[in-house]
Amino acid sequence: MWLNLSSIFRTLSHDPSVRAVVLTGSGDRAFTAGLDVQAASEGGTLTGAGPSDTARKANGIRRHILEFQSCITDLEKCEKPVIAVLHGVSFGLALDMSLACDIRVATSDARISVKEVDIGIAADIGTLSRLPHSVGNLSWVKDVALSARIFGAEEALRVGLVSSVYKDKKEAVDGALKLAALIASKSPVATLGTKEIINYSRDKPIVDGLNYTAVWNAAMLQTQDVKDAMLSGLQKRTPKFSKL
Amino acid sequence: MWLNLSSIFRTLSHDPSVRAVVLTGSGDRAFTAGLDVQAASEGGTLTGAGPSDTARKANGIRRHILEFQSCITDLEKCEKPVIAVLHGVSFGLALDMSLACDIRVATSDARISVKEVDIGIAADIGTLSRLPHSVGNLSWVKDVALSARIFGAEEALRVGLVSSVYKDKKEAVDGALKLAALIASKSPVATLGTKEIINYSRDKPIVDGLNYTAVWNAAMLQTQDVKDAMLSGLQKRTPKFSKL
Amino acid sequence: MWLNLSSIFRTLSHDPSVRAVVLTGSGDRAFTAGLDVQAASEGGTLTGAGPSDTARKANGIRRHILEFQSCITDLEKCEKPVIAVLHGVSFGLALDMSLACDIRVATSDARISVKEVDIGIAADIGTLSRLPHSVGNLSWVKDVALSARIFGAEEALRVGLVSSVYKDKKEAVDGALKLAALIASKSPVATLGTKEIINYSRDKPIVDGLNYTAVWNAAMLQTQDVKDAMLSGLQKRTPKFSKL
Amino acid sequence: MWLNLSSIFRTLSHDPSVRAVVLTGSGDRAFTAGLDVQAASEGGTLTGAGPSDTARKANGIRRHILEFQSCITDLEKCEKPVIAVLHGVSFGLALDMSLACDIRVATSDARISVKEVDIGIAADIGTLSRLPHSVGNLSWVKDVALSARIFGAEEALRVGLVSSVYKDKKEAVDGALKLAALIASKSPVATLGTKEIINYSRDKPIVDGLNYTAVWNAAMLQTQDVKDAMLSGLQKRTPKFSKL
Amino acid sequence: MWLNLSSIFRTLSHDPSVRAVVLTGSGDRAFTAGLDVQAASEGGTLTGAGPSDTARKANGIRRHILEFQSCITDLEKCEKPVIAVLHGVSFGLALDMSLACDIRVATSDARISVKEVDIGIAADIGTLSRLPHSVGNLSWVKDVALSARIFGAEEALRVGLVSSVYKDKKEAVDGALKLAALIASKSPVATLGTKEIINYSRDKPIVDGLNYTAVWNAAMLQTQDVKDAMLSGLQKRTPKFSKL
Amino acid sequence: MWLNLSSIFRTLSHDPSVRAVVLTGSGDRAFTAGLDVQAASEGGTLTGAGPSDTARKANGIRRHILEFQSCITDLEKCEKPVIAVLHGVSFGLALDMSLACDIRVATSDARISVKEVDIGIAADIGTLSRLPHSVGNLSWVKDVALSARIFGAEEALRVGLVSSVYKDKKEAVDGALKLAALIASKSPVATLGTKEIINYSRDKPIVDGLNYTAVWNAAMLQTQDVKDAMLSGLQKRTPKFSKL
Missing domain, CATH: 3.90.226.10 (2-enoyl-CoA Hydratase; Chain A, domain 1)
Known part of the structure; x- marks a missing residue:
């Protein structure tokens, strides 16, 4: 089982x-x-x-x-x-x-x-x-x-x-x-990163958590989702994110 | 900013x-x-x-x-x-x-x-x-x-x-x-140590926190503030500590 | 003292x-x-x-x-x-x-x-x-x-x-x-392990805690206490464990 | 592959x-x-x-x-x-x-x-x-x-x-x-422990390595291999260990 | 100075x-x-x-x-x-x-x-x-x-x-x-990563080094340099990488 | 024994x-x-x-x-x-x-x-x-x-x-x-610190070793030995340090 x-x-x-x-x-x-x-x-x-x-x-x-x-x-x-x-x-x-x-x-x-x-x-x-x-x-x-x-x-x-x-x-x-x-309803890129960084940081000194976050987001901030989410926010509409 | x-x-x-x-x-x-x-x-x-x-x-x-x-x-x-x-x-x-x-x-x-x-x-x-x-x-x-x-x-x-x-x-x-x-109103030596040791210990195993504390206080307990604070306590008056 | x-x-x-x-x-x-x-x-x-x-x-x-x-x-x-x-x-x-x-x-x-x-x-x-x-x-x-x-x-x-x-x-x-x-009233083998593993895990990443637990229990699960405790549970009576 | x-x-x-x-x-x-x-x-x-x-x-x-x-x-x-x-x-x-x-x-x-x-x-x-x-x-x-x-x-x-x-x-x-x-030709219990403890200790402070060793050997020293190996040593013959 | x-x-x-x-x-x-x-x-x-x-x-x-x-x-x-x-x-x-x-x-x-x-x-x-x-x-x-x-x-x-x-x-x-x-003469993306990952791994357990490497390269493997380097290798010519 | x-x-x-x-x-x-x-x-x-x-x-x-x-x-x-x-x-x-x-x-x-x-x-x-x-x-x-x-x-x-x-x-x-x-023949304060900091650093990331060193030397640099050693060096004579 x-x-x-x-x-x-x-x-x-x-x-x-x-x-x-x-x-x-x-x-x-x-x-x-x-x-x-x-x-x-x-x-x-x-x-x-x-x-x-x-x-x-x-x-x-x-x-x-x-x-x-x-x-x-x-x-x-x-x-x-x-x-x-x-x-x-x-x-x-x-x-x-x-x-x-x-x-x-x-x-x-x-x-x-x-x-x-x-x-x-x-x-x-x-x-x-x-x-x-x-x-x-x-x-x-x-x-x-x-x-x-x-x-x-x-x-x-x-x-x-x-x-x-x-x-x-x-x-x-x-x-x-x-x-x-x-x-x-949120960006799956953002929720994956949030889960991953919290789990990493839970187990590590703050300074390690911060550095890991920077490396993680170096790729993840390049997602189209950020642009879509910000634009939707400004236009008061619900963004739709593609699958992960 | x-x-x-x-x-x-x-x-x-x-x-x-x-x-x-x-x-x-x-x-x-x-x-x-x-x-x-x-x-x-x-x-x-x-x-x-x-x-x-x-x-x-x-x-x-x-x-x-x-x-x-x-x-x-x-x-x-x-x-x-x-x-x-x-x-x-x-x-x-x-x-x-x-x-x-x-x-x-x-x-x-x-x-x-x-x-x-x-x-x-x-x-x-x-x-x-x-x-x-x-x-x-x-x-x-x-x-x-x-x-x-x-x-x-x-x-x-x-x-x-x-x-x-x-x-x-x-x-x-x-x-x-x-x-x-x-x-x-407290000794600035004591508050600095308290902040520093808590932050250090938050990120480390207990045994490391204890050892760090001992090394930290090896210098810090030699401050005049301890004597002043203890004496003031015994004399029921407010101590005045010099700046850090 | x-x-x-x-x-x-x-x-x-x-x-x-x-x-x-x-x-x-x-x-x-x-x-x-x-x-x-x-x-x-x-x-x-x-x-x-x-x-x-x-x-x-x-x-x-x-x-x-x-x-x-x-x-x-x-x-x-x-x-x-x-x-x-x-x-x-x-x-x-x-x-x-x-x-x-x-x-x-x-x-x-x-x-x-x-x-x-x-x-x-x-x-x-x-x-x-x-x-x-x-x-x-x-x-x-x-x-x-x-x-x-x-x-x-x-x-x-x-x-x-x-x-x-x-x-x-x-x-x-x-x-x-x-x-x-x-x-x-519980098995002293089980309470010792519980205390030890919590203290170990408090200071360590999850993955280390898990591995330590497996090594710890490799010996401790071989105790007679497990059999006694399970049998007592099935028979609804209070087990009696020998000393540690 | x-x-x-x-x-x-x-x-x-x-x-x-x-x-x-x-x-x-x-x-x-x-x-x-x-x-x-x-x-x-x-x-x-x-x-x-x-x-x-x-x-x-x-x-x-x-x-x-x-x-x-x-x-x-x-x-x-x-x-x-x-x-x-x-x-x-x-x-x-x-x-x-x-x-x-x-x-x-x-x-x-x-x-x-x-x-x-x-x-x-x-x-x-x-x-x-x-x-x-x-x-x-x-x-x-x-x-x-x-x-x-x-x-x-x-x-x-x-x-x-x-x-x-x-x-x-x-x-x-x-x-x-x-x-x-x-x-x-050595005891497989001993070689497994040797590999495992070296790998663990390579990644950890000495004090953690020592403690892990004690927990590991708490079970492993109870093997028949130790008795066989010691006896063979005293009798100058080659021990034969069972499989792991 | x-x-x-x-x-x-x-x-x-x-x-x-x-x-x-x-x-x-x-x-x-x-x-x-x-x-x-x-x-x-x-x-x-x-x-x-x-x-x-x-x-x-x-x-x-x-x-x-x-x-x-x-x-x-x-x-x-x-x-x-x-x-x-x-x-x-x-x-x-x-x-x-x-x-x-x-x-x-x-x-x-x-x-x-x-x-x-x-x-x-x-x-x-x-x-x-x-x-x-x-x-x-x-x-x-x-x-x-x-x-x-x-x-x-x-x-x-x-x-x-x-x-x-x-x-x-x-x-x-x-x-x-x-x-x-x-x-x-090598890709500056590759040399930066090599330095960074060795320094990180020097200070950490192997398992942490591996995970960090995967996160690091998640972005860095998307560089044009990899394609240029591989193609140059196949064509036996020297690649030229842009600045970092 | x-x-x-x-x-x-x-x-x-x-x-x-x-x-x-x-x-x-x-x-x-x-x-x-x-x-x-x-x-x-x-x-x-x-x-x-x-x-x-x-x-x-x-x-x-x-x-x-x-x-x-x-x-x-x-x-x-x-x-x-x-x-x-x-x-x-x-x-x-x-x-x-x-x-x-x-x-x-x-x-x-x-x-x-x-x-x-x-x-x-x-x-x-x-x-x-x-x-x-x-x-x-x-x-x-x-x-x-x-x-x-x-x-x-x-x-x-x-x-x-x-x-x-x-x-x-x-x-x-x-x-x-x-x-x-x-x-x-060296300052016992200096040799104690050298042994202690190497042992500490052997077990820890560089950044932790550096910080520990700073806290350690905060007290230890206040020793008379430093003055004696420097003066002796300038005067080309052998310093004599008191006991630890």
Whole structure:
């Protein structure tokens, strides 16, 4: 399934007809309840069945985690902005996935948890790496990651894990689609650059972010979109940008 | 104009009679509405008029952005704390500039926007690099940067873009000046170190920040100001520090 | 005293019977009022009494700060999660110490301040390095660090310096102990990994955090705790993990 | 072809029967003469045929370079040590490829060049990024990269680009195979760790390298290979390690 | 004088008629003997005459060093490749300056020294920062930097501080000019990119260097120079590139 | 023994009567043959005897490696320059130790090896992290680290692992003492700064190294040593510096 997800987002990333993506769970009950513990417990993949030598088993686990992370990171690498709608049960992989998205919104009934500690695991598909760069309250980050306690949408909004809360899934998806449509109405050159430069700068000193921005825009400012956008602005009409 | 701004802040930085700086827009209407699109659209500097070869044009744009960024970074490099008062229309360069300041306050009527996407541009004078290090809500950062939507002072306060909101510009400037006066009453050696170490640490692992602090204070703790400040504290009187 | 504190936390870190730690001040009045200015002013250690040569004095100060920082960093390095309860007067070293803890809670009467500027010093035992990585509101961080103004628990909660506020010290310690007990009921392998990976990732680009996680879990997923935790989950009973 | 190369090395990386890899050109004439300029000049892929908008063309080029680099980086990521034998004409991509290998040897007739400048390009498939981390003579690195001059095996040995020079291709391949066989006789757990930790440390401060090593070996020292290797050493016999 | 040097190199950097720069001392005796100790000892600028307060004096020294370093760094930032010819006495600032150049050559009579330790100073205008990234023999770097011993051109060549040695100054300048002419015959877009990417990559992990290269070349590969260079190559004639 | 070594170097670091340190093996036969495999194989500390749970055993190993590394890093942290004399058998820990020293010299009979791979281990006490930053020939680094082959002093000199080779141990120690005496005759403020800034810069981008240097020298240039050294230079007499 994760290889599928990756493949879908690699396609969306380069598909010229896509301008923004909304990701949510199917049905009302859950974004995802995370790992299927029953299956994992039977399959043994999680805990590295296979060779009996500890080091060889360790390398097998490492390969598996790296491959899994790489699938999720394809959401982050997608050239088009991705909006995650968290709703209902949003445990474990729900955070790994939504933290690799650009924007997170939630429904008021969302029940969110960094659940991995409850199955004896330090979350390893991205949550623990992305959370401290996404939420500016390190005490809260550790509180929920160490306790695995379930928290709601209002708390998520207050600490900055999500940027909007909607009454229910229908309204949340509507809201996300409206935001996606707004983003899709902008120059795709500008939104790609905005996403890329924020992600780069998040990980780097300011001085590096500035220099990268200058190199990035050296090409991107030469787009016809800038002229079209400025002219449309002056003429009070909506510009129409070609595909990326 | 940006070269002037830079020159002013380089002077303020070393001027011994300056202890803190308040930066705001003139008049009530706007901090700044950002780039003058009309002029830019006519002048063509933005989109790199000049050589017809794409690479040579790109290098001209790169030079131009780097020089522009460098002017704005002179606000950040100013040895004295700088407080920005955002009011009224605060678009585009308003954020580039105020994010290079140390403290941001706003009036309740402030209308703020990362406006660049609306003219087909990924903001390139600092906003996209400094915002993720100034506001701990990455979902919100991307929401406003990708959508260019206008937000108000209360939202800015809630997400941590500004640290205070005032009723109107008069009160905001009064508040900023009061804060500036408070800071100016402290040892200028201590405030310089505080600003410098926070900026250094923001960009670096904790362990590097700690070591830098130790090297910095190796000289700075030898100041007479420490003795004066401690003695004044014990004697319940206000110390007076010499200029920096 | 700081050497003692360090020694205690190095012991707690490796003591197999410890699963989580709560740190607070004794008595009701204060977590700590910070440096004893009277003593420091008489002893002269702060300002580097000793050799008269500026460089040699500087190196003495540097050694002293590095040693002091290293004691406080032992709280951060403690393998077991540490919860700080800020209450009453919480000045100066109160922040250096609690920012090296994992989770911060406060009582409603807490009066908190980055007090060092008031004695002519840029705080050098960790506050200025850890604050920008713990609180996602850089304007507020500089506001309080440059002004040394005293703020309360509600403000600390709003900006994300603490993650909970309690009515008084008794309730706060009860709350902290309850949280500690909850954390202590989880697999100590999982909580160690969670703390370690968050701290590593806080200081590094996402891609480095992900890779580190994979290497870390290559060994840690082989623990019996995962099997026990999953089985207990399926059987709806409380697992019991052996000591670390 | 590059996608094939990538696919081959991803297979070799995980193939349990592979312990070390030797990479060389077929025939005697060349490791590779680099890009086929004739084809590139006709095909236009190099210079980004496709959309006429400069920004969209730029993004197409960026995607193409990233994909190409990723193929070459799969040599570096290969879990098994890779030895490159440079011989005859070794231009352009010969360096991109061999710098992604672990060990480089050359024949005495090798004619090596960072050739890209001669076709108007700053080498972009890895040479300019890996060369300054592989050769400790930055003046020489820039000399050959800026001038595209052809240099021989002796010069490559003197500056440290290659670690051995052989009379001709036959002897070079023999030498490389002998070295590969020697490496293959060691514990594959130990050689994987050695490659991984050197690559990690090359890119990071010492303190990070040390910590990573400790986490890596926390699992890897638990291998049976250590016991077997030590026992064999004491008993003066050759250990035999199971596959990785 | 250093402000002049900086100003000259800022001009050369953007002057379209400049393609490469050769920097050497005037006369035969010396590249430079470094700081004029007599003058420095009288003027007192080196040791921070001025305010009597240690911290204020320290800040004055810091400002002075940063400004001085910035002048020398303008050699490194120059968009055109710079070749330094070390000859005769090449002490102290001779290394600070030539290490900020791209390529270093020497005459056989060059007498080189990291001389600063002999006047009680850790070299602070760049030598100690650039030397470990320019020469891959850290033991030798510390040997000469700690002892201030004078070494010759052959030793400099052997350890990789310079990439060529010439009989005397005339031949060295001829050699440097020949190399400069060769570089000047290449596409200025390609040489700028080559210099920029090597400098970037020298300071960063490989993965960052690769990504930066892709963004850089996204614009630069669109240059007419690539087509001209490839066509000239196929037609065996010398291309002529327009100015940068 | 390693705890003793650490303790000795922590004392040497702060002992005012020490100006430089020479480290060598006792006797003629060996610097060190590395780990006592017989003892390690019996004691089991290397391979993590103790708890049977893989994760708990892993954490025990991690603690042990970190503590061991920390002992060796105390050589690097020693404020006084340390010169290592490699002679005779110099295997395994001989490299871990000498790479943490500032300067390495060898006798012509030295037989050096990164021996760990031969006992199934990726060297974990520092060699693999420090070697790529000490020797600028990454191909050679991997060659010797992956093959564990024994190499001699001439090869070590050629690739830059050592900076001098002496006929035998007596001459090597004499040479090292002569160099130590030369270094000891310089200002201890200047040599401390030189060591510290080189180590800092080795691990960081140039721009960070430059800034750190300016902050470091802000205090250190205020030393009397600069005046004494300059005056002595002008008067052609030997300065005498007070202790550090």
